[in-house]
Amino acid sequence: MVIQDTVIPAVSWLRRAACRGEDPELFFPISAKGPGHAQHERAKTVCRRCPVRMPCLDYAVTTGQEHGIWGGADPDERRVSTLRQRDWHFSTG
Numbered sequence: 689m690v691i692q693d694t695v696i697p698a699v700s701w702l703r704r705a706a707c708r709g710e711d712p713e714l715f716f717p718i719s720a721k722g723p724g725h726a727q728h729e730r731a732k733t734v735c736r737r738c739p740v741r742m743p744c745l746d747y748a749v750t751t752g753q754e755h756g757i758w759g760g761a762d763p764d765e766r767r768v769s770t771l772r773q774r775d776w777h778f779s780t781g
C-alpha cells in the first residue's frame with residue numbers, strides 16, 4: 689500500500705501490514721463523506737484486521753502525516769487524538 693519499504697526503509701512493522709498488496713489510492717480517499725465515503729470505509733476495514741495498527745498510527749502521529757488513513761484513523765481523528773493527549777499532558781503536567 690502507501691507505506692512501502694522504499695518509502696520508509698527503517699520501519700520493520702511494514703512487513704506485517706494488512707495493506708500490503710492493496711491499492712495505495714484506497715488509503716487516500718478524497719473525503720470521509722460524499723463520494724469518498726465508501727473508499728474511506730474500505731480502507732478502515734483493512735486497517736481493522738491489521739496486526740500493526742498501533743505502530744502505524746503512532747508513526748503517522750509522530751511524523752505529522754496530514755493525509756490518508758493510517759492505523760485506521762483519518763486525519764481528523766488523528767488531530768482529535770493528538771489534542772486529547774496534549775490536554776492530558778497539560779492537566780497532569
Ligand code: SF4
Binds near residue numbers: 708735738739744
Ligand atoms: S493500520 Fe492500515 S494503513 Fe497502517 S499498516 Fe495496517 S492496514 Fe496499512
